[in-house]
Amino acid sequence: MILNAFLKSAGHSSSEELYDLIKRDDPSIGQATIYRTMKLLVDAGLARSVDFGDGIVRYEQKLGHEHHDHLICEQCGIHVEVVDSVIEELQEDLAKRHGFRLYRHKMVLYGLCAECSSE
Amino acid sequence: MILNAFLKSAGHSSSEELYDLIKRDDPSIGQATIYRTMKLLVDAGLARSVDFGDGIVRYEQKLGHEHHDHLICEQCGIHVEVVDSVIEELQEDLAKRHGFRLYRHKMVLYGLCAECSSE
DNA sequence: ATAGAAAATGATAGTCATTATCAATCGATT
DNA sequence: AATCGATTGATAATGACTATCATTTTCTAT
Structure with a gap:
């Protein structure tokens, strides 16, 4: 249920x-x-x-729902799922550069959506 | 005080x-x-x-302490401050691509540090 | 089927970081 | 010194979540 x-x-x-x-x-x-x-x-x-x-x-x-990060509008609260494979790679590199083995990451971008910007 | x-x-x-x-x-x-x-x-x-x-x-x-993100070892809890200007730019692009004006972001990378990996 | 063990449930009390409340104190201004 | 607003400390309250525990419910072996 x-x-x-x-x-x-x-x-x-x-x-x-x-x-x-x-x-x-x-x-x-x-x-x-x-x-x-x-x-x-x-x-x-x-x-x-x-x-x-x-x-x-x-x-x-999670099923059929790949990893992604979030983009959130601080005004209206709308959120968009985003992925940027280049960023993902660079995160791996960044971690590796510091001797870390990367397990997971959290990335949330906060801003103002198009709607709210135009008001 | x-x-x-x-x-x-x-x-x-x-x-x-x-x-x-x-x-x-x-x-x-x-x-x-x-x-x-x-x-x-x-x-x-x-x-x-x-x-x-x-x-x-x-x-x-905050004074004289630029923006940065964090890399945290899930085993020993050690954390490292990191910045990757390319990632920062790509985040801007990513937000813009979705019509957002980016205010700030949060990025935390979780993994295993060199020390803990070798144990 | 059925008794007895094991797991799941609902109600409720407890946690834990943080916030609200409020009386008491401090501090600046007259 | 008197007044009035800001700050403080003690403590109660909040809110999301977790632990506890008695009570079902659900196996499982017979």
Whole structure:
């Protein structure tokens, strides 16, 4: 049921948001179960957690959903998924230059989207 | 007093860490004051807050301390400040390509440092 | 089927970093 | 010195999340 709600939800949902959704179908569900299940989905490789820096863990689908970074508008909150393969390579190089073996990275770009810029 | 402790502290200190330091000189100080003051220092342009993704806000000096990103060893926790001007440019391009005006970004690379790799 | 073990659930209390509140103190200005 | 606003420290509150624990629910072996 939780998996279903998660898969149906487009974008990046928090456990809290999913809880509100699922409660509509089954008011008896507890939020601890949502938190637990989302962690399980991450372990199972179905979900990936993302950190936008606001203290809330959001989840996005992982299946057929390649790695990407995020571009967020600080005004309206809209977010775009982006990837730049050159940046990815340079990150590898950068880490290697410092003797690090790179496991993963987090990159979030904050700015103003076209809409909000023109206002 | 807080500013002093912050300036003396090398690297990235949390309010909590600064509190422990300052308490030694003045046990009467309250931690709320540290939290408040660190925010003031950020507003005043003396400090910059950094988010390593562990739920703790750390502060670094801003004066004469250019923008940079972070490379963190997931084993021993050591962190290195890095900059790659090409990456920075590409981030600008990337944002522009999506119609965004870029204000700032956050990039944290997680991996294993040379030390920890060789163990 | 069925008893007994193991896992999952919901309710709720607890964490932990941070923030709000509020009375007391400090400080500048008259 | 009196006044009024800003700052402080102590403490309660917040909010996202986690731990606990008694109670189902779900296996699994018989």
